[in-house]
Amino acid sequence: MEELIRKLYETGFLEREEFKKLIEDRNEESYEALKKLASKRAIENYGHDVYLRGLIEFTNYCRNDCYYCGIRASNKEAERYRLSKDEILYCADMGYKLGFRTIVLQGGEDLTYKDEEICDIIREIKKLHEDVAVTLSIGEKSKESYEAYFKAGASRYLLRHETANEEHYKKLHPDKLSLENRKECLKNLKEIGYQIGAGFMVGSPYQTIDYIIDDLFYLKKLQPHMIGIGPFIPHKDTPFKDFERGSLELTLYMLAILRLMFPKVLLPATTALGSIDPKGREKGILSGANVVMPNLSPKDVRNKYMLYDGKICTGDEAAECRKCMERRIENIGYKVAVSKGDHIDFVNNL
Numbered sequence: 001m002e003e004l005i006r007k008l009y010e011t012g013f014l015e016r017e018e019f020k021k022l023i024e025d026r027n028e029e030s031y032e033a034l035k036k037l038a039s040k041r042a043i044e045n046y047g048h049d050v051y052l053r054g055l056i057e058f059t060n061y062c063r064n065d066c067y068y069c070g071i072r073a074s075n076k077e078a079e080r081y082r083l084s085k086d087e088i089l090y091c092a093d094m095g096y097k098l099g100f101r102t103i104v105l106q107g108g109e110d111l112t113y114k115d116e117e118i119c120d121i122i123r124e125i126k127k128l129h130e131d132v133a134v135t136l137s138i139g140e141k142s143k144e145s146y147e148a149y150f151k152a153g154a155s156r157y158l159l160r161h162e163t164a165n166e167e168h169y170k171k172l173h174p175d176k177l178s179l180e181n182r183k184e185c186l187k188n189l190k191e192i193g194y195q196i197g198a199g200f201m202v203g204s205p206y207q208t209i210d211y212i213i214d215d216l217f218y219l220k221k222l223q224p225h226m227i228g229i230g231p232f233i234p235h236k237d238t239p240f241k242d243f244e245r246g247s248l249e250l251t252l253y254m255l256a257i258l259r260l261m262f263p264k265v266l267l268p269a270t271t272a273l274g275s276i277d278p279k280g281r282e283k284g285i286l287s288g289a290n291v292v293m294p295n296l297s298p299k300d301v302r303n304k305y306m307l308y309d310g311k312i313c314t315g316d317e318a319a320e321c322r323k324c325m326e327r328r329i330e331n332i333g334y335k336v337a338v339s340k341g342d343h344i345d346f347v348n349n350l
Ligand code: SAM
Pocket: 068, 069, 070, 106, 107, 108, 109, 137, 138, 139, 140, 158, 159, 160, 162, 200, 201, 230, 231, 232, 233, 234, 235, 272, 307, 308
């Protein structure tokens, strides 16, 4: 184990069988060793800075039906909402005043918002505050749409690949969705010039260690600027309601591995991680993560963007979340960075 960890630290990669051993035979000792080296790598590249992204969950309508997701189209229990342009701009402006320099617009695939409307919202946010980076996370679209959003001023796009294994992808999604298209979207986004974020859930139903290694190999090839991973957590009104959630321990282990594989990547300690353990996000940062995404959505819609059961921060005001995050980050010896928080290779580039 020691040798494998050293090799990963020095070269940033392992052979398939080596990854398998590192993950399969993991124990407290190997986690501690990985964590120490991963936080060292993060500090070498980003110091003790933790970047904040203000998340606006602007619609929970979705045309898709991912089996794991609480806002999937077939969930008739979900109370649907969408925010108007003015509401989104209000949240973005409040985010700016609270020190956020990245606004993430996330939602289900809601075709009610036409491309022109999305572009208009992006332009208006940039008009309000030109030093804000706009990140989109609105799913699979055509290359033309991605180009239009980019031209309007969006510079980053989060689209988790979910799993890089075809068989596994089919078990998580209805036939209409394909891994091929997901990958095509990520390729297009990168070609256009976005900073892209890929990622997967840890412990999703039917996931095996081999599938996780497929994810690592895919990410190595893709070279995203951000990697979002968090535990799968069941939602009571989905087909996966009876599956177990992903573990804290494996998620932290994977965060540390990812930091060693991708020393410069932007790596969030996700809300899902914070939802399965009261100190989950802090533990994520100490395992190599360097981004957190507090919620900026209006209080009255937060409990409707329920991707999984037990999601945290659904009853708080944005300002409370911001303060709470700052306190948590400072308590572990890190600090909140008031900057756009670009990938190191993209600094000075909106
Ligand atoms: N519609 C966009 C998309 O598909 O990329 C963005 C919204 S989608 C809800 C954001 C992410 O939430 C997904 O990529 C998925 O990994 C995560 N997610 C959904 N359901 C989840 C669950 N039950 N547990 C943990 N994460 C979940």
